[in-house]
Amino acid sequence: MIARLTFAAAIALTASAAYAQETDADDPYIWLEEIKGDRALEQVDKWNAETEALLTKAPEYPLARAWARQILDDDRQIAMPDTIQGEYVTNLWRDADNPRGVWRIATLLSYTDGAPEWRTLIDIDALGKQEEQSWVWHGANCLAPEYRRCLVSLSPGGTDADVVREFDRETGTFIEDGFTLPEAKSNVAWFDEDTLIVGTDEGPGSMTDSGYTRLVKLWQRGTAFSSARLVAEGKQEDVAISGFSVMDGGTRWRFVNRSPSFWTNQISLLGEDGRTIPLPLPDDAEFEAVLDGQVIAKLNSPIETARGNAQAGTLVAWSLTDIAAGRTSQPEVIFKPSASQAIEQVSASETILWIKLLDDVSGSLIALAPAEPGWVSRGFDLPENSTVTLASTSGKGDLAYVTVEGMLTPPTLYAVSTKGEPRAVASVPAQFDASKFVVEQRFAPSKDGTKVPYYLVRPKGATGPLPTLIHAYGGFRNAQTPKYLTAEPYRSGPLAMFWLEQGNSYVLANIRGGGEYGPRWHEEALREKRQNSFDDLHAVADDLVAGNLASAGKIGISGRSNGGVLVGAAANQRPDLYGAVISGSPLIDMRRYSKLLAGASWMDEYGNPDVPADWAFMREWSPYQNLRAVADYPASFYYLSTLDDRVHPGHARKMAAKHQQLGQTVYYHEYREGGHSVGSDHAEDAKRAALLLAFLNREIGDSE
Template sequence: MKTLVAAMLLNAAALPAHAAAIAYPATERGPVVDQQFGQAIADPYRWLENDVRTDARVADWVAAQNRVTDAYLASLPGRDAIKARLTRLWNYERFDIPEKAGARYFYTRNNGLQNQSPIYVREGLNGAERLLIDPNGWAKDGATALAEWAPSKDGTRLAYAIQDGGSDWRTVRVLDVATGQPVGDELKWVKFSNLAWAKDGSGLYYSRFAAPKEGQAFQALNENQQVYFHRLGTPQSEDRLVYATPDRPKLGHSAQVTKDGAWLVITTTEGTDDRYEITLIDLRTPNAAPQPLVRGLDNNWTLSGSAGDTLYFLTNKDAPMQRIVALDARSGAGAAPREIVPEDPKATIDSAALIGGKLVVTYLVDARTEVRTFALDGTRGAKVALPGIGSATGFDGDAGDPETFFAFTSFNLPRAIYRYDAASGKVTPFAVPKVAFDPADYVVEQRFFASKDGTRVPLFVVHKKGANLKAGLPTLLYAYGGFNISSRPAFSPANLAWMEMGGVYALANIRGGGEYGKAWHDGGRLANKQNVFDDFIAAGEYLVREGISAKGKIAILGRSNGGLLVGAVTNQRPDLFGAALPAVGVMDMLRFDRFTAGRYWVDDYGHPDRQPDFDVLRAYSPYHNIGRGQAYPAILVTTADTDDRVVPGHSFKYVAALQAAKIGDKPHLIRIETRAGHGSGKPTDKQIAEYADMWAFAAQWTGLKVPD
């Protein structure tokens, strides 16, 4: 194998990168053929599903692929200059939204190029800043990250989760805030969990799974999630089981404590849809039994706040664009909700919080944020003044305290933190970063285009001021299109670097997301999934038709479900794009539900073992629909060895199939990061290196001029 790879590298180095014929590592084809609903489904690369940590054959394949890819990327012009500019653009101070607990304020702050963001604490809003946790010393490669964290109600303790190598698994520990020292508590096998403190600080509620079998931690299905209470100072083995559904192992459970500490609110789901059951436990009554409040897994029920026994929920029950209702905690399941804020048919409610006696409600209006306030009787108040057109998130707080914080960002505005006083309506800056560019040098436009079936779809087009949008410019087109997740205006130093070089950045708000409520989501999932691909293709066609870009000058990018999107549209319209960058994508749609969290995704994708769903999935599955005989764009797949969300076998099999197919001479490569996962917790230096590789690759195949 090593001799063969060495020969490949010599051949690749003999010609310029764009002209060299790449000799890919040989990938063994297995004899696996599954019979599904009368069809013979060949899966010759099934063996690449095995864990790279435990299967030497897979590890050798990964090493061989990386050597070929690394050699190719190293030969691309401008890569080092792109990396240098990315490093400069990334080097700005970044704050997260503060969380108030007692008289203390907790937040993360990154000085710019730190691989991980430390937590700081202030004694009072204007108090001196004190470093509390710095994760940058946890691992030499910077790949051990601080994940979720939560201060106790009085601010004396901080629970924090540790994420290693990008895995979704967490280890939770507790810190004494006054001394900055751990108190010795440790919780393992925590995943997809809130950290919810009891009001008196005696302990916290969390969700966990049973310890997986040896060697199965990164691939086994996640089932039988349970809610526990951990009392400080005791071993995890003594934690009290609070809620479980062993008769329904596919259910997941997450716990919250109301701000007044009166109720434990357990939200139960079976998949990724916003369809929940709500169970309550009265924390004022010792050993109180769980009592159902909402049953049926039919609608969204997201807790927005509480006032005594009145709980306020954001829901899409009888309101596809969502509304806010009140429920009596003691009413039991089946009680009729009382409407507080009605549905707005022209704007989707995105979030809501009870702060200082008011409801602060965030709306999406054509994928842009608008924030409105309401009294608890539903009377509409003033809007919150935002710094511009973009995205605002946050607004967490206490029903009796008017102080809250939010983050604001746009394509040309890095994330800044603001303080909002619900009593006065005043907005003041808390942390606004200084950056190495002038935001006024960039133009943000919102356009609309018609998809294949005539649906009107929003498209953000962002570019450097003075760019000729009739010149067919190299364009980076991004979308997600799934799981009711809305794609919003947001700053990215990587995207800015692309625009600095003269490229256009475009974001399509395609169906499958939540930009226009339930109907927009439903229009892009299950049997309607093809609408997602049609919308994205129509976005590319619009860019060409308007002269903004041209055929062969569009690079397409998507992550996770967006990686699936890129893989599918590359199969369907390879002529339209110059480069494709599918990242950590779901590529085998007939086996996605067999690994880790994949079983949750049936809400959006369907069940591969049911024929109607199988027929839809088989028709667009990227791995199964690579078109022989068609000339494909250049493709750089990116994934990571510790991705236990979308296991890397998806990308491994997909690339093996690409390299074996007769789809033209452009490169079809895979970049496999080590000690990284689905994206969360990835060190800054690894992010910069990855984007430098992707942008150099995309520039090569779209004609974007790169710096010397």
């Protein structure tokens, strides 16, 4: 499988270059889309075996695998607060003894004091063994304000589909006659103690073309689901429709959200009688929170308010009381970011709105409180030039837990309130000697002149070009912020740290398509503008070469999911620049993506390949259609899961087969479980980190 293409062979094969597979009939590898087909899985097993046979022989492999497992299972990791439930906090804990995790609870007081007294609620590994199921935790929704009854979601093997079962937090047991839903991509929320807001797979007509729920129903306790009352429905071509509820002090507000497309939402209040009242939010606004009887949203396009124009990226609020009463509600501007800023996270506690803000990609935290007139703001003294993440906020009281970290600085968890200074609760011990490295933020000029920020980490005192790994994403408004180097931007554990420890360089690129600078940064890479994100990645690599920091051919690029489109297109466009490609759970065949699993939901992001005008620009960069015979094409490593029910495994399989047919260097590894995240436990993540390190060393390392 792993072979180099000679220049002569490249010339001979060029006749079958781009755009060869534009219909299903033209695609010789469409059989690899049979997810569990015998022939397809036989090919997967063959590729897996070949990749492992080659890379596990690398001398660094066993050490890297053991070290990665040690880091991932380290019991000194922060027990992150998944939810604050009144006077308690919950956490999912995974370590060597609990690879799938234990869901547990402690008092808020003991947790904030740094000495939590944990009580196990569900041991996922033990439950899976008892029920002979490969359960993967998908979370729990507990009914406020008592939080005793919880809707627990468990996925068989890590797929997006899961089973929902009602659980009693006090007794630590599943409720025998409680609410239960079979495996499906369901949406479930509490209406009240005896009623659920439910959308689930009920057979033909109940799911959208994107594979998500099309119907919203109210289901009464003790009744068959077949008798549940329909309260809202979407169209077949919608992305989804779902219900949800939000606590605002002692008030439970209930909503229905219909998503005609990935980037539009039509949200309505759901009344006690089951009737719906549309909210006045623009369709492209993002619902963020409810506080003090107001619904808060982030704008993605300008609107007029009573005090003038509110620009995209601004936080605005409407009175829910007015809306529920049928009165016209005028929006109020509550926070406007500057040109270099973007609002990345918003969360409400009892009386405070917490905002995680980016400023040239560096994070900060502010608290907003409603006042007369307007809103008052407070900032907090947290380490500068860091990534700040809102972990959880309290429904009762005004407490927020936030983590602060940098590429060379391990995470610290802070308890933050408006009554004092942030208080460190827990921190991760250093996993490597950061004094050996230096990190800097740089800006690369893209093709159209846009300045693209990126973070570069190198060994201190290094001179001249080094083998370099660039990670990027560039889509869906997802900002890529600098995390501690043992984190897993590719679901590969501490790969970046291993790479640096060997004397190489690592880069995190903040290319367009993400949310680093708010809506405009995303919009500049949408649909026909997608090439901007590829140009941005090329610009970062070219900037490194121009600065004598890296060499063409000694640069690896990495991307997951949407990042698969990115690195695939980049390798096709600049095979001279890159020497290695890491592509995880990737989108690749953009001609057929909208027909595979959840692909139809992303057409607002990429375009509709069945519309000729859209395909005209998509065909210019679709990785699968543009792969051609090129001498010294960069070596590619694809990793994914058979059970990924979001991005179809056929994308990576077909691309690997085409590489092989063209005689190009390709490595492939597909886990049977793990879903879109790939790998269902730390053992699998550690193995992947070691395989990828061996791959990079072999293809672009100085010792290759």
